[in-house]
Amino acid sequence: MEILWVLMALVMLGFVLGPILMRRRAGIQQVAPGDPDAADPANYGFLRQEELDIRMPGPDEDLLEVLDLVQRSQDYRAASQLLAGTEMDGELRWQRVQAFAGAASLELQQRPGGVAESPGGQWLRVWRAENPKDAGGAAVHAEFLVQQAWRTSTPGTDEFRIIMEEAREACGDAALLSPGDPIPYIIELSVGRGLAYSQAEFEKLWLKILDRAPSHMGAHLAALHYWCEKWHGSREMAYAFAEAAAARAPQGSLLAAMPLFAVFEHLPEVNLVRAFYQSEVVTKAVHGALYAVHAARSDDPMLAHVRHLLVFFLVRGERWAEAMNQLVHVDGHVGALPWTLTPDPAADYAVYRALAVAGYEANGGSPATLPH
Numbered sequence: 001m002e003i004l005w006v007l008m009a010l011v012m013l014g015f016v017l018g019p020i021l022m023r024r025r026a027g028i029q030q031v032a033p034g035d036p037d038a039a040d041p042a043n044y045g046f047l048r049q050e051e052l053d054i055r056m057p058g059p060d061e062d063l064l065e066v067l068d069l070v071q072r073s074q075d076y077r078a079a080s081q082l083l084a085g086t087e088m089d090g091e092l093r094w095q096r097v098q099a100f101a102g103a104a105s106l107e108l109q110q111r112p113g114g115v116a117e118s119p120g121g122q123w124l125r126v127w128r129a130e131n132p133k134d135a136g137g138a139a140v141h142a143e144f145l146v147q148q149a150w151r152t153s154t155p156g157t158d159e160f161r162i163i164m165e166e167a168r169e170a171c172g173d174a175a176l177l178s179p180g181d182p183i184p185y186i187i188e189l190s191v192g193r194g195l196a197y198s199q200a201e202f203e204k205l206w207l208k209i210l211d212r213a214p215s216h217m218g219a220h221l222a223a224l225h226y227w228c229e230k231w232h233g234s235r236e237m238a239y240a241f242a243e244a245a246a247a248r249a250p251q252g253s254l255l256a257a258m259p260l261f262a263v264f265e266h267l268p269e270v271n272l273v274r275a276f277y278q279s280e281v282v283t284k285a286v287h288g289a290l291y292a293v294h295a296a297r298s299d300d301p302m303l304a305h306v307r308h309l310l311v312f313f314l315v316r317g318e319r320w321a322e323a324m325n326q327l328v329h330v331d332g333h334v335g336a337l338p339w340t341l342t343p344d345p346a347a348d349y350a351v352y353r354a355l356a357v358a359g360y361e362a363n364g365g366s367p368a369t370l371p372h
Contacts, residue, residue, distance in 0.1 A: 041350075041357050043367050044324075046331045052346040056099065057336035058304030063096050067103055076127035076137070083136030088181050089213040091301040097136070097183055100124075101143035105151060135178035142170035142187045146194075155194055164194045182212035182219060189222040193231055202226055217254050217302040220245050221261060228265045238262045246288060256292035257306045260285040264309060264338065277316040286313050290322070304329075308336040308349075315352045320359030327353055328372055 042048070056063070066078045079100050086093040107120025124144060127137040145167035153160040168191045174184035185208045192202050202223075209219050220242075227233035227241045242262035249255035263285045276282065289310050296303050307326045314323035330336075331353070339345035360370070 041353050044328070044357065044370060045367075046327070046353060046357075049346050049350040051332075052349065053333045053335065054340075054345045055335050056095070056333050057308060058301070058330065058333050060092070060095070060099075060301075063099055067099065070100075070123055071103060071107070074123045074126075076123045076130075079123075079140070080127065080131065080134055080136055083140075084134075088178070088183075089216070091216065091218050094183055094186060094216070094218045095301055097139050097143050097187075100140045101147055104140070104144050105147045108148075109151065133177060135174060135181060138170065138174035138177050139181070139183045139187065142167055142174050142184060145170055146187055146190045149194060150190075160194065164191050167191050168195070180212060182209050182216060185209045185212070186216070186219045186222055189219065189226065193226045196232060197226075199232070202232075215250055215253050215255060217305075220255060220258055221305075224258070224261060224265065228262075230265075235266050238265060249292075252295050252297060254292045254296050254300060254302045254306055256295070257289035257309075260289040260306075260309055260313065261337075264312070277313060278318075282313065282317065286310065286317070289313075293326075304333065305336050308334070309338065311349075311352055311356070312338050315356050315359075318359060320356055320363060321365060323352075323356040324360045324365070324370055327356060328370065 062082060066082045069078050070076060083093060083096060083100075086096060101124075104121035104124040109120070111118075111120035121144070124137075124141060127134065128141050131137055145163055149160055149163035149167060153163060168188060171184045171188040171191060174187070175181070178184070185205060188205055189202075189209075192205055197205070206223055209216065209223075213219060224238060224241060225231055227238045229235045229238065233241075239259065239262050242258035245255045245258040249258075263282055289306055293303065293306055293310065296306075307330045310326045311323055311330070314320075314326065334340075334345050334349040339349045342348040
């Protein structure tokens with residue numbers, strides 16, 4: 001079985017996944033593409049790799065329709081209306097602010113502008129100019145600046161600091177326009193990480209979020225980065241933050257899955273040891289996340305985020321049937337951790353999906369035995 005993880009490591013390093021995995025009595029083995037014995041994800045109703053949507057972790061048809069309209073027409077008004085009609089302190093509005101900011105940032109990257117054409121994301125500039133009191137537009141602009149800083153410059157450089165300082169000012173402007181809104185402060189969490197806020201300063205910012213949206217999963221995930229070893233905390237501090245969030249999670253909250261995200265943030269660069277993914281710390285975090293998924297509302301906007309991370313850990317731990325149970329809920333959208341950390345999220349997700357299908361069938365599973 002260890003050969004699977006060697007294969008997967010090679011794929012992660014950039015090799016094309018050519019072989020299809022199959023079920024044999026001796027275990028999972030490679031066969032040629034198209035072999036009649038090959039395990040085929042399509043048999044389970046899973047989409048082809050090229051059909052996977054990398055923009056979001058799960059479906060949001062209203063957002064997709066508005067994004068398409070805004071980018072085709074370069075008219076911001078539909079975006080403004082959608083945000084105005086979205087619950088202020090909910091997860092969905094935060095995801096939509098991120099999506100609009102990301103779309104503008106990617107447009108600018110693809111069309112930086114010049115003599116012959118206007119720059120991409122012009123609709124966001126017009127939005128801010130024509131409607132400067134629009135709290136939604138102010139939040140999208142602040143998040144746009146944050147994404148631009150991380151996307152186009154290196155932390156610690158003058159360029160990065162200048163953009164982040166501008167983003168911090170934009171967060172303040174957005175907060176003034178909507179005093180009860182947690183989103184400007186959630187955006188500033190990333191600013192605080194980039195500008196290396198002191199722990200006291202960061203905790204002061206965090207209290208403003210807890211006052212407005214104490215169970216906001218997206219805010220907790222953003223804050224977790226700051227406390228990680230690779231930024232301004234440590235493994236112990238990140239675990240303590242995540243476990244405290246899980247302990248105070250109200251019934252049905254996905255905050256119970258926070259320890260799994262803390263474990264993920266502190267994975268070794270390369271780890272092919274199967275025993276690690278079956279260790280007590282990982283198993284405990286996985287069980288917490290499975291409990292959270294089971295107890296959560298089916299329409300919780302953060303549910304897909306947790307399911308995607310569970311797929312990663314369940315496949316690594318060779319818990320094939322449980323991985324398949326998560327895949328049937330998320331397949332089609334792959335804009336979530338851990339896939340978004342790679343150059344080709346759809347390809348990375350497809351590798352894990354193929355391994356899950358092969359492992360499931362190697363243990364007697366089939367499309368007929370998989371509950372939907």
